[in-house]
Amino acid sequence: MKKRLKWAILGAAALVVVVMISYSRVARFWEEGDLSPVAEKKAEKVLPVRIMIPEMNTIDDIFKVAGSVMANESVDLRCESSGTITALHFQEGQYVKKGTLLLETNNEDLKALLSKQKHTLELNQKTAERQKQLLDKEAISREEYEISMNELFAIQSDIQHTKALIRKSQIYAPFNGKIGLRFVSEGAYIDNNVVVASLFNMDVAKIEFSVPEKYALEMRPGKKIYFTVAGQTQRFEAVVYAQESNIKESTRSLKIRARCSRNSDRLIAGQFANIQVVLNSFEEAMLLPTYAVVPELDVHKIYVLNGGVAEEREVELGVRTENKVQILSGLKSSDRVIISGLHQIKDGMRVLVKEVDA
Template sequence: MKRWVSISLIVLVLGGVIAYNKFFKSKPGEPGGVGGRGGAAGPAAGGRGPGGPTAVNAFVVVFQNLKDEVVASGSLVAAEQVDIYPEVSGRIVQLNIREGQPVSKGTLLLKLYDGDLQAQLQKLQVVEENNRRIEERNKRLLERGGISQQEYDIIVTNLKGALADIEITRAAIRRTEIRAPFSGTIGLRNVSMGAVVTPNTLIARLQQTSSMKLDFSIPEKYGLAVNVGSKVDFQVGGSDKTFQGAVYAIEPGVEEATRNLRIRARVNNSTSALRPGAFAKVNLVIRNDRALVVPTQSVIPQTRGSQVVVIKNGKAAFQDVKIGIRNASIVQITAGLQQGDTVATTGLIFLRPDAPVKVAKIDKLSGKSQPVKAASDTTNVTMR
């Protein structure tokens, strides 16, 4: 009995081995063997083949024009602006304000009643004429010795007093008139003919808008890069046009609350396309020069700096670099590379020092100069 059991076991084992070799084990060189039919036929893109170099894309380091810009919020201000108030109280007897129209310097805008002052002026002029005749007669008497010098000095003093009273009255009459202090455009008036006004009554606003001022602020770290004459570009709401201005004044001190530096630029508004008080998005070029640049993806951040992989003689070399300004696509290299160096832009996770590298493709940058905008440095200007 035991003999037949042993024979049966041997037959089952041999049958299993034959079935395995026939149905499950593939022939050498055929797909679908141990390890699965879907196994990779070669190295993955950016990876290393069996015993071969790692295939990567690369970039040749070049000089390119690079702009460093600060984006800030600003407001437009009229070159000259004044709110018109009367100096004295009175009733309006003449109103020459044409709303929204240009006026010339010295134009009479408003006249208050001055009948009492005119009468007083006439009275003082009569007194002045009488004192002048008295002075002339007494001057002849003094020359003949008919009066003393002291008596003549009193008469002269009375004449000068009358002349001073006349000037005071004329000054009071001038205060009843409001004239344009400069050429500009008059705004909307707030009074009507015959109204009684006081020094607290706003008559209208006069603005000079043929040229305008642009007020904005930038972080203090950019202060040394801005000088009188620096150019600024800006846009206003409702228009896609880019306007230009030139810096002509810089606040001497930094605002302690915001650590920003206030700057004022002059803007030509001969076409009257700009209005005072409008919001402006300002682009100030801090620096515009030629610099060594590499694609952003080629820079490897490190704990205390940055690295790039330089391809030399077909091998990878990890090089420490110092970076400058950057944007989404390019980074400025200030130290560590030279023009003509080749750096890897893909497959960086597969590379090791002195590992063999094969360049599959050379990447290129756009030929246009790309501005680098410090979005985190966007600042605001208080609207005035």
């Protein structure tokens, strides 16, 4: 009997010890683990964030394209006839006016012929006048008078022909402009394949570029474009004045030309132009920084502050620039948008506002 009592007491004591150890471990698990609602609430993460109110401002729908600066007028100066250069009447880089004599080749024989023809012309004119007086007095026949007139007309034609030959031996400026570098010297023999120099008129600069066919109808005459060139911070303005009559099949693009009349003296023909074309302008557009929008598959999401909790929303985007994006739907102008910690944030997460951006 005593033995049974002894074993019963020992068993009860052991049971008490086991229960106490188990309770201690379970309690510790509830305090440290996720099973305790109280502990979970204490351990819930609060994310510090920055917020902002959507900006209401104007945004332009812009597409960019590359182009080239062209002279208003340009030409390679060549002599129509062959010969030895006897005179150069210009300097490299000189501004010349239309009609200025620039170059002469050896044309002394033509000038001598012209002088002879002019003397013959004077003689024939006097002869024709005398013949007319005699005809009026009926001292000669009309046939004799007509012969003298034909000789007069013939020499006049010869003079015109000689003057044309002399002009072909010379080069005149076809328009106002600036001469570039000279490629020949006096005494050189040239023909019509030799380029003497180039002449450029930059009173108005032309901008040539091509646009994809989807923008073809937007590029009507009168459309403004803006461009910059290397080495200058100035933004130039040009106006479209012409376009090619057809779209190029190999590139599906349309060639456009625009004129820049202001500050064209700061441009050089051949420069690379970075062109911006404004397709549309939206006033009072709702704007956010591009980094505030989280792309996810086929949707775009943002997070707004709602009672200390992050609320996930899907938004529809409009025009996008390098730094900003237009929000078309899914957001109100009074909403407070979370713009930091977006790689950590989740829908329904508690957040703490640390900074409010203007």
